[in-house]
Amino acid sequence: xxxxxxTKAEAAPSSGSLFIPTAQAAGLQDNDTSDKKPxxxxxxxxxxxxxxxxxxxxxxxxxxxxxxxxxxSIIRPGRKLxxxxxxxxxxxxxxxxxxxxxxxxxxxxxQKIMDYNDIADTTKIHAGDAIIIPDGKPLPPPxxxxxxxxxxxxxxxxxxxxxxAVAPGSSAVTSLVWPTTTKNLSQGYSSSHRGFDIANGGKPxxxxxxxxxxxxxxxxxxxxxxxxxxxDDGAIITRYSHASQLDVQAGxxxxxxxxxxIVGNTGHVHGKTGLHLDFxxxxxxVAVNPKSMLQ
Numbered sequence: 001x002x003x004x005x006x007t008k009a010e011a012a013p014s015s016g017s018l019f020i021p022t023a024q025a026a027g028l029q030d031n032d033t034s035d036k037k038p039x040x041x042x043x044x045x046x047x048x049x050x051x052x053x054x055x056x057x058x059x060x061x062x063x064x065x066x067x068x069x070x071x072x073s074i075i076r077p078g079r080k081l082x083x084x085x086x087x088x089x090x091x092x093x094x095x096x097x098x099x100x101x102x103x104x105x106x107x108x109x110x111q112k113i114m115d116y117n118d119i120a121d122t123t124k125i126h127a128g129d130a131i132i133i134p135d136g137k138p139l140p141p142p143x144x145x146x147x148x149x150x151x152x153x154x155x156x157x158x159x160x161x162x163x164x165a166v167a168p169g170s171s172a173v174t175s176l177v178w179p180t181t182t183k184n185l186s187q188g189y190s191s192s193h194r195g196f197d198i199a200n201g202g203k204p205x206x207x208x209x210x211x212x213x214x215x216x217x218x219x220x221x222x223x224x225x226x227x228x229x230x231x232d233d234g235a236i237i238t239r240y241s242h243a244s245q246l247d248v249q250a251g252x253x254x255x256x257x258x259x260x261x262i263v264g265n266t267g268h269v270h271g272k273t274g275l276h277l278d279f280x281x282x283x284x285x286v287a288v289n290p291k292s293m294l295q
Contacts, residue, residue: 036085036116038066038132039194039287043079052081056191062087065138082286083191086116089136090285093129098122106136128234130285173236176209176293177256179279180263186276194287195239195280198263205259206277209238209294214252214260223278224267227260241278242267 041052049069053060064070066082066089075081084090089106099122103110114122117131125131181204187197212231220226223241227248230237244264254260265275281290 036132037194037282037287038082038084038090038285039191040289041081041083041191042289043075043077043081045077047075047077049073049075052083056083058084059087062089065089080288080292084132086132086134088132088134089138091131091133091136092285093125093127093131095127097125097127099125102131102133103136105139106133108133108136173210173231173233174293175295176238176281176290177207178294179207179209179238179240180204180277181207186274189289189291195278196290197276197278199274199276200263201275203244203263203275206240206243206261206263208254208256208258208260209279209281210236211254211256212236212238214248214250214254217246217249217252220267222268224269225261225264226267229254229260235284237282239278239280239282241280242269242276244275 043052049063050060052058053063060071062084063081064073066084069075082090088108091102091106093102099113099119100110102108103113110122112134113119113131113136116134119125119131180198180200182198182200184199185196186199187193189195206227208229210229210231212229214227215230215237216226216228218226220241225243225246226239226241227243227246228237228239240261242264243261244266245262246260247262248254248260263275263277269276279290281288281293
C-alpha cells in the first residue's frame with residue numbers, strides 16, 4: 001500500500017459514461033472479442049476508407065466524420081484513424097447538455113443513446129464524458145465570418161495572433177512507464193484486443209504507468225481485480241486488470257512508477273495468457289495502442 005499521506009476519501013464507481021471519463025471500470029464493456037468503444041486503427045499499405053469501412057461493417061461517412069476527412073482525402077500507411085464500433089458519431093458532453101438535446105442536435109434517438117452507452121439515469125452525465133451517438137450525424141460546420149473590409153480583416157488577424165497553448169482535447173502526457181518489470185507480451189494490441197497482455201509467472205508488482213488519481217480499484221467482472229488511473233490533465237486513462245492483489249484505493253494519488261498491485265490471473269482468463277497483466281490505454285475516450293506511448 002502506498003503512503004497514507006497520499007490517500008483521499010474513497011470514491012465508489014457509478015453507472016454512466018461508457019468511456020470512463022469518471023473512470024468507473026466496472027462499467028467497461030470491452031473484451032477479447034468485442035468492444036463498444038472507439039479504437040485507434042493504423043492504416044496499412046493498400047488500405048482505402050471504403051475497404052476499412054467494409055472490413056468493420058461501417059458506413060464510409062462514419063469513418064470520414066470521426067477523422068475530419070472528406071471523400072477526396074488520401075490516407076497513407078502509418079496514419080492512425082479513429083474507428084467507431086457502430087455507425088454514428090463520437091460526442092463529448094458539454095456543460096448544460098442533456099441527452100435529449102444531444103439526440104436532437106445529431107438527429108438520433110434519446111433511448112438509443114442511453115441504451116448503447118449504458119446510461120440508466122439522464123442526470124448522470126458530466127461535461128467531458130465521451131459517448132457514441134448511434135446513427136447520429138455531425139453538426140454542420142460553422143459559417144465562415146466575412147470581414148466587411150480588408151482593413152478590418154487585417155486588424156483581426158493582428159489581434160488574433162496565435163499563442164502557445166495545449167490544443168483542446170490534447171494531453172500533456174507524451175510517454176508512459178512500463179506497467180510491470182518485464183516486457184513479455186503474450187498478446188498485443190489489435191482490433192479484437194485493445195491492449196497488451198504482459199505475462200509473468202513470477203507475479204511481479206504492477207507499476208503505475210503515469211502519475212494521476214486512482215478512479216477505480218476493485219473487482220470488475222471478467223476483468224478480475226482492476227485498477228483505473230486518470231492523468232492529471234484528465235485526457236489519459238490507464239487500466240490494469242487480472243491482478244492478484246490491489247495496493248491502492250479509489251481517490252488515491254500515485255506517481256509514475258509507484259507499485260500499485262501484483263500481477264495475477266483473477267477474472268476470466270483463458271488460453272495461454274495465464275498469469276499476466278491486461279494493460280489498456282484510453283486517450284480522450286479512444287482506446288489506443290499502448291506501444292505508441294510506452295517508454
